[in-house]
Amino acid sequence: MSWHILGAGSLGCLWAARLTAQQHAVHLLLRNTQALHRYTASRGVGLSDAQCMHSHYYPIPAQLTDDPQPIAHLLLACKAYDAEAAIAQVKQRLRHNSIVILLQNGLGSQQAIQSLLPNIRCIAASSTEGAYLAEPFHSVFAGSGHSWLGDLQPLTHAAPTRLLEAYNAAAIPCSWSPDISEHLWRKLAINCVINSLTVIHNCLNGELIRHPTQINSLCDELQLLLCSAGQSAAAQDLQQQVWTVINKTAANSSSMRQDVLNRRRTEISYISGFACAQSLALECYTPVLHALHAQLQDTLRVHGLPTA
Ligand SMILES: NC(=O)c1ccc[n+]([C@@H]2O[C@H](COP(=O)([O-])OP(=O)(O)OC[C@H]3O[C@@H](n4cnc5c(N)ncnc54)[C@H](OP(=O)(O)O)[C@@H]3O)[C@@H](O)[C@H]2O)c1
The missing domain is CATH 3.40.50.720 (NAD(P)-binding Rossmann-like Domain)
Incomplete structure (x- = not known):
């Protein structure tokens, strides 16, 4: 071919x-x-x-x-x-x-x-x-x-x-x-949590176990968002899936954190940015997600990187 x-x-x-x-x-x-x-x-x-x-x-x-x-x-x-x-x-x-x-x-x-x-x-x-x-x-x-x-x-x-x-x-x-959208939405939700938090806390994936409350509330909101977007299959057991990825990839540095450490522009607009835009469009109340996105933008700003 x-x-x-x-x-x-x-x-x-x-x-x-x-x-x-x-x-x-x-x-x-x-x-x-x-x-x-x-x-x-x-x-x-x-x-x-x-x-x-x-x-x-x-x-x-x-x-x-x-x-x-x-x-x-x-x-x-x-x-x-x-x-x-x-x-x-x-x-x-x-x-x-x-x-x-x-x-x-x-x-x-x-x-x-x-x-x-x-x-x-x-x-x-x-x-x-x-x-x-x-x-x-x-x-x-x-x-x-x-x-x-x-x-x-x-x-x-x-x-x-x-x-x-x-x-x-x-x-x-x-x-x-x-139904590729199910895979894309599930990965989006997992990346929203893991990529964003590893940048904010500047840590390896496995070190996120120190932030269970934030992770679990984010998962609850993302689950709600996925269901509102007609992606209930992708939303199933989201919290459990996020913790499985955190444990399986404990020694990894997420791709977004790698971008930041290498002073490269991140794909924030297509991860937490997309999720926030969807939550507004669908009138789905996700305050923890919006706070996460704003905190991630602040962290990028400190590194002198684009926030979109
Ligand atoms: N790498 C991974 O492990 C991995 C895994 C899963 C998914 N992904 C996803 O796959 C995508 C690509 O990732 P990557 O890591 O391969 O990125 P990357 O290493 O940054 O490579 C992207 C390449 O695209 C080139 N490019 C951009 N615009 C172009 C244009 N108009 N014409 C010609 N070349 C152009 C860039 O050239 P310049 O250097 O000149 O800008 C760069 O060489 C991303 O969305 C990423 O999230 C990556």
């Missing part, structure tokens, strides 16, 4: 390397000629295991987003706040039967993209895999996980069996979900 990957960061390089290793025709889409020159001068896309014991380099071709080549399968692997602008750059290269896979965390960007591409099949992914960049274009596969994929406009297509088989054969463990 032929793939264009927009966003040659941690996840984009990870997926690019694995698809290339399985003989897929992969092209990286780079932002500008400077990025293209930097990539051309590198050894290609690098992929290392978690211990960085083994590294492989893949000479994957790269092009600019405005290249005229049509795109059959697009993997959008940029951050949520870059997603709409990135899609606008390649929109004219998509055809009526193209497929766009969205890897963004949180919620909000996926719906914005589907409305920019009303007649194109957009599949959202919710992934628990972990990767980081050791250097530009060199991804370290830090944690294996699973990806759920599903249509943003469900009931319009059958499950893309060939695509799922191709991913699984390329060591990208994934399953199809007829």
Whole structure:
């Protein structure tokens, strides 16, 4: 299959390397000629295991987003706040039967993209895999996980069996979900609690056990919000799920905390920001959630980072 990957960061390089290793025709889409020159001068896309014991380099071709080549399968692997602008750059290269896979965390960007591409099949992914960049274009596969994929406009297509088989054969463990919104909302709620609090308290996930009252009240409000948003399946046992993730990932530093420690913009608007906006739109009373979001914004401000 032929793939264009927009966003040659941690996840984009990870997926690019694995698809290339399985003989897929992969092209990286780079932002500008400077990025293209930097990539051309590198050894290609690098992929290392978690211990960085083994590294492989893949000479994957790269092009600019405005290249005229049509795109059959697009993997959008940029951050949520870059997603709409990135899609606008390649929109004219998509055809009526193209497929766009969205890897963004949180919620909000996926719906914005589907409305920019009303007649194109957009599949959202919710992934628990972990990767980081050791250097530009060199991804370290830090944690294996699973990806759920599903249509943003469900009931319009059958499950893309060939695509799922191709991913699984390329060591990208994934399953199809007829209701991806359930996975996205559940992950949003869990991230709202864990990502936000680990930034506010500047701690590892496991250290959140010191804040049980705040966590449990947040879970109660988020459960209410999810139910108001028609996501009662995602709301089920939320508190228990949050505590399970905290315990299972006790030694991890959350992705949002990593962003802050690395002085990078966070995806706050697509996590607690999205949840607060929804609670207002649905007139769902969530004072603890709003206080959390404001406290997170204050913490970002102290670090000199954008609050949206
Ligand atoms: N990494 C993980 O473990 C992981 C796991 C699950 C979900 N996710 C989600 O996956 C998404 C991507 O995460 P990531 O960690 O891979 O991010 P990342 O390392 O920051 O990579 C994003 C890449 O997208 C590029 N980009 C942005 N706009 C572009 C444009 N218009 N044209 C070309 N390239 C563009 C960026 O280039 P510049 O550097 O030039 O800006 C950067 O190389 C996020 O929403 C994240 O939350 C990540």
